[in-house]
Amino acid sequence: xxxxxVNTATKNERKLNFWERLYLPEVLKGLGWSIRKIWKEPSYTxxxxxxxxxxxxxxxxxxxxxxxxxxxRCVSCNLCARACPPMAISMESREIDGPKEREPVWFEIDxxxxxxxxxxxxxxxxEAIVMSKEYDLTFQDREEAIxxxxxxxxxxERLADRLxxxxxxxxxxxxxxxxxPRENNRHSLRDLTTDAESIQTEQ
Amino acid sequence: xxxxxxxxxSKTLSYWPRHNxxxxxxxxxxxAWLEERHHPDDDEAVDPLDNEMILNIGPQHxxxxxxxxxxxxxxxxxxxxxxxxxxxxHRGLEKLAESxxxxxxxxxxxxxxxxxxxxxxxAWCLAVEKLAxxxxxxxxxxxRMIMSELARISSHLLWMGVSLMDAGAxxxxxxxxxxxxxxxxxxxxxxxxxxxxxxxxxGGLVTDLGEKGIEMIEDFIERFxxxxxxxEKLLNRNRIWIDRVDGVGVLTAEEAVELGMTGANLRGSGVxxxxxxxxxxxxxxxxDFTIPIRTEGDALARYFVRMEEMKEAIIIIRQCLDRxxxxxxxxxxxxxxxxxKDEVYYSMEGLIHDFMVTDTGVCPPNGAEAYHAIEAxxxxxxxxxxxxxxxxxxxxxxNSPSFSNLQGLESMLEGGMMGDMVVMIATVxxxxxxxxx
Ligand code: SF4
Ligand code: SF4
Numbered sequence: 268x269x270x271x272x273v274n275t276a277t278k279n280e281r282k283l284n285f286w287e288r289l290y291l292p293e294v295l296k297g298l299g300w301s302i303r304k305i306w307k308e309p310s311y312t313x314x315x316x317x318x319x320x321x322x323x324x325x326x327x328x329x330x331x332x333x334x335x336x337x338x339x340r341c342v343s344c345n346l347c348a349r350a351c352p353p354m355a356i357s358m359e360s361r362e363i364d365g366p367k368e369r370e371p372v373w374f375e376i377d378x379x380x381x382x383x384x385x386x387x388x389x390x391x392x393x394e395a396i397v398m399s400k401e402y403d404l405t406f407q408d409r410e411e412a413i414x415x416x417x418x419x420x421x422x423x424e425r426l427a428d429r430l431x432x433x434x435x436x437x438x439x440x441x442x443x444x445x446x447x448p449r450e451n452n453r454h455s456l457r458d459l460t461t462d463a464e465s466i467q468t469e470q
Numbered sequence: 471x472x473x474x475x476x477x478x479x480s481k482t483l484s485y486w487p488r489h490n491x492x493x494x495x496x497x498x499x500x501x502a503w504l505e506e507r508h509h510p511d512d513d514e515a516v517d518p519l520d521n522e523m524i525l526n527i528g529p530q531h532x533x534x535x536x537x538x539x540x541x542x543x544x545x546x547x548x549x550x551x552x553x554x555x556x557x558x559x560h561r562g563l564e565k566l567a568e569s570x571x572x573x574x575x576x577x578x579x580x581x582x583x584x585x586x587x588x589x590x591x592x593a594w595c596l597a598v599e600k601l602a603x604x605x606x607x608x609x610x611x612x613x614r615m616i617m618s619e620l621a622r623i624s625s626h627l628l629w630m631g632v633s634l635m636d637a638g639a640x641x642x643x644x645x646x647x648x649x650x651x652x653x654x655x656x657x658x659x660x661x662x663x664x665x666x667x668x669x670x671x672x673g674g675l676v677t678d679l680g681e682k683g684i685e686m687i688e689d690f691i692e693r694f695x696x697x698x699x700x701x702e703k704l705l706n707r708n709r710i711w712i713d714r715v716d717g718v719g720v721l722t723a724e725e726a727v728e729l730g731m732t733g734a735n736l737r738g739s740g741v742x743x744x745x746x747x748x749x750x751x752x753x754x755x756x757x758d759f760t761i762p763i764r765t766e767g768d769a770l771a772r773y774f775v776r777m778e779e780m781k782e783a784i785i786i787i788r789q790c791l792d793r794x795x796x797x798x799x800x801x802x803x804x805x806x807x808x809x810x811k812d813e814v815y816y817s818m819e820g821l822i823h824d825f826m827v828t829d830t831g832v833c834p835p836n837g838a839e840a841y842h843a844i845e846a847x848x849x850x851x852x853x854x855x856x857x858x859x860x861x862x863x864x865x866x867x868x869n870s871p872s873f874s875n876l877q878g879l880e881s882m883l884e885g886g887m888m889g890d891m892v893v894m895i896a897t898v899x900x901x902x903x904x905x906x907x
Contacts, residue, residue, distance in 0.1 A: 272742025272761040275778055280706070281716060281770065287707050300704055301641050311651050325677065327662040350828045352574040384577040384668045389676065390828045392814050392821050398662070433811070436677045 320402075324432035327385045327398040330376060333430075334420040340395035343371040347387035347396050355380035356387060374419060378404055379412045388433075397429050497524065497541050497553045522550070525888075529558045533636050533892040536902030538876070540895075544888060552883040554876060559906040567866040571831035572598045573672055575863075580666040582870065583904040585628050586621035588657070589846040591670040596751055597842035597853035598672050602834040604806050607798040610674040611752045616687065616790045617660065617669070618752075618844075619783040623694070624653045625847035626776045633773075633896030634705075637714045642701070649694060656686045672832055673807025674800030688791065691784050698781055715769035719882040719894040722767055729878035732871045733849025734779065735898060738772035740765035745845040757789045769897040776899075806832050831861030841869075848872055848899055872905040 286292060313320060322328065333340045343360035358374040387396045399421060406412040423430070528539040537558035543551040563582065567575045579590035592614050599606060631646035654664040660683040661669035661676075669676055705711050721731065726739035736743055744761045746754040762778035764771035801807045804823040813820030834840075836859030843852030849871030858864035875898050882894050 271747065272737070272744065272763050274740075274765060275760065275762045276764055276774070280774070281712065281766075283707060283709055283712065288709055290709055293708050293710065297639075297704060297708070300700075304641070304645065308648070311648055323659050323682075325659060325662040346825060346828055350574070352570060352577050382577055382666065383663060384666070385662060385676070386574070386577075389808065390824060392824055394811075394815070436680065 322400045322402065324428050325436070326400055326402075327383050327388075328401045329378065329383070329399055329404060329414075330381065330385075330387055330396055330419075331399045331401075331421040331426070332374065332416070332419045333395050333397060333426060334422045339370060339374075339416070339420055340393050341371055341374065341391075342367050342369045342393055342395070343374070344369075344392065346390050346392065350386045350390040351381075352384060352386065353380045353382055355382075371416070374416050376414050376419060377412060378406070378414055379409065394430070394433065397426055397433065399426065399429065493541055493553055493555055494524070497543055497551055500551050500553060527891065529555075533895065535632065535895060535900060538895070538900065538902055538905075540883065540891070542883065542888075542891075547888045549883050549886050549888060549891065552880050554880055556873075556876060556902065557906050559902045561907065563907045564866050564868055567863055569862065571861045572602075572863065573827070573831050575866075576670065576672075577666065577668045580668055581903060582868070582907065583625070583846060583848060583851070583872065583901045584665065585901055586618075586625040586847045587665060587667050588617045588621040588661075588669065589625075589844065589851065591667060592618050592752075593842070593844045593846065593851045594853055595670040595672055596844060597840060597855055598832065598834075600842045601838055601840035601855050601857055602672075602806060602832045604673045604801055604803070604832070606674055606801060608753075608795050609678075609797040610799045612790050612794045613675060613679045613799065614670060615752045615754070615757075616679070616787050616794075617657075617667075619786050619790075620653055620656060620687070620690075622783050622847040623780050624650055626780050627653075629776060629896070629899045630701075630773075633893065633899075634711070636892045636896045637711065639711070642705075645697070645701070649690075649697060652686075652690055652693075656683065656690060659683050659686055671800065671807060673803070674798070676800075678799050679794075684791065684794075687787065691787055691791075695781060695784055698777065702777060712770060715773060715893055715897070718769040718890045719886060719897060720766070720768045721878060721882060723765070725881070726767065726878065729881060730874045731849070731878045732874050733845070733847070733899075734772055734775045735875050735878065736849070737761065737763045738775045739767035745843055745850055749843070751842070751844055753790075756793075757786050759786050759789075769893055772897045829861075833857075833859060833861050835859060843869065846871055848901065848904070849875060851904075868907055870904040870907060872900040872902070873907075876900050876905055 343358055345358065345360070348354070348356040348358060355377045356375070357377075359372040360369050361372050362368060363370050383398070385398050388398050404412075523544045525542050525544055526539060527542065529537040539555040539558070541553045541555060542549045561581075563578055566578065570578070576591060576594055579594045580587040582590050598604075627646040627650050631643035631650075634642040657667055658664045660679055661667040721729070721735070721739050723740045726736050727741060731739070732743075740763060742761060742763045745751070746759075747761060759782045762775050762782065764774055800810075804813075804820070804827070806827075808827050809820045809823045814824045834855075834857035836857065838857040839855065841852055841854045843850045845851075850869065851871055852869035854865075854867040854869065855863050856865040879895065879898050879900070882898070883891060886894060
């Protein structure tokens with residue numbers, strides 16, 4: 268049943284009685300309450316630079332690129348750059364040998380534009396760009412705020428929390444259960460046999 | 471025409487002086503209904519303060535809750551005429567939306583009413599879902615409802631703290647911010663960001679509400695009603711507070727409807743209009759709650775309405791948590807919303823859909839139009855969308871509650887006392903990020 272409008276006013280809501288009009292008791296009541304709060308309340312403040320806040324796994328800090336075996340996972344498909352609402356990402360691609368076939372020559376995120384929305388992470392087909400837990404970024408000038416591969420690449424091990432979270436919260440198939448054959452995750456059509464073998468050994 | 475003439479920017483650069491002149495002209499020529507509406511000044515006693523003065527309040531005045539400028543003509547301490555100047559926070563969101571896909575625009579709605587970003591996300595997604603006829607799974611709808619009600623509490627808490635601070639009670643501000651901190655922690659846990667939540671997606675949600683999130687919400691709805699009770703004990707019978715707001719900024723029901731007030735300002739004047747009841751969206755037609763109204767239409771009535779709305783929000787959240795079904799959180803139609811990541815990683819179709827949904831997005835039929843409004847904490851928040859068959863909206867109009875509410879502020883201020891101005895602005899509860907868009 269939906270809500271219904273009710274005039275919930277109580278009687279004498281606006282009429283104060285003699286004691287309440289006396290003013291001083293109210294002042295004392297307010298003061299007493301404030302003083303009680305001083306003793307009873309838990310502290311909600313951080314001594315910030317000394318005391319750091321450790322965000323939960325869900326937290327969207329600055330986006331970083333996952334580094335695996337010294338290389339980026341990114342295949343430079345440009346999808347994150349397309350999805351990024353403030354257009355913070357740009358890159359240049361090149362073809363390489365190996366199963367991934369492509370990688371970025373340079374990859375830049377303008378951290379002054381980034382709004383930490385997490386769309387890049389959500390669309391990336393390689394789980395190559397994820398949101399880290401870093402939240403306190405400061406810059407001296409605009410040039411410094413443009414992060415290149417050197418500052419974006421973070422080893423996979425250091426992102427374990429977030430990757431595990433994604434596997435649990437974001438990856439599972441929505442809707443009807445859908446069986447996925449892992450062999451489908453082929454990176455290259457150039458050399459089918461080795462690719463299938465490598466997946467088999469992995470399993 | 472020579473090139474020199476073409477580069478003549480004098481018209482553009484003189485915008486500010488011309489704008490200012492126009493404002494003052496409008497103030498001069500404005501016909502105020504003061505004489506008719508309020509007590510005629512027939513007593514002849516000479517008032518030492520009896521001289522007229524034009525005063526600019528804002529845009530940087532801390533009590534204006536953002537960047538609103540009130541140009542007032544004072545007669546002694548009475549405000550004779552008032553002209554509001556808004557637009558200092560204009561970011562062109564409506565135009566910006568035309569160059570973004572429906573999905574890409576969603577984070578921008580966080581920045582409209584920054585006190586309740588979740589409601590804005592939901593409003594936008596519901597409007598797009600209506601336009602493109604997308605079904606949202608049950609669980610996502612219930613979660614959206616829980617989080618929108620939390621956003622309502624968060625917004626009302628800020629309103630309460632700030633308006634009491636404007637009236638002189640700074641400590642209440644700190645107590646309400648304690649609970650806002652708890653709410654921010656909940657948003658952080660559930661959505662991944664404290665303020666700019668960006669949690670709704672076209673067709674559902676991005677992440678599920680986990681165990682920890684539910685625990686935190688349950689803990690919050692246990693503690694919060696107790697705190698509201700304490701605040702009510704302190705404030706409802708407090709002479710200082712009641713004297714300050716009783717009879718200030720009165721709008722009758724007719725005036726409120728004529729001026730287009732929405733939300734708590736309308737309900738404080740005795741009009742029981744609430745979109746949650748009259749055009750139920752999400753699952754609001756399945757939960758039980760009351761819509762508190764008052765008939766006096768003054769600042770005190772609006773205070774009572776908002777306090778009770780916070781308690782109602784808790785009741786709604788309880789019912790939602792009880793009835794939260796298991797299931798999916800995003801539409802299963804890969805043509806209209808993102809497929810699950812497993813599908814993207816391990817199947818070609820999933821990958822194609824991932825690219826298609828990002829690049830072209832949902833494409834509502836050519837010529838489709840939709841208006842969808844929700845009851846945001848401040849009132850009716852509606853999006854009007856027009857589609858031209860592409861992934862980007864052809865036209866977006868935002869009907870923001872703060873903008874509508876500010877229309878009533880001018881006539882509220884006229885006839886009021888200068889000292890009450892701060893209270894009146896506070897109880898109308900404008901957020902300029904939303905009013906200026
Ligand atoms: S979406 Fe992923 S794989 Fe594609 S360019 Fe971006 S980071 Fe690289
Ligand atoms: S988090 Fe959002 S704004 Fe930042 S780079 Fe990713 S998509 Fe762009």
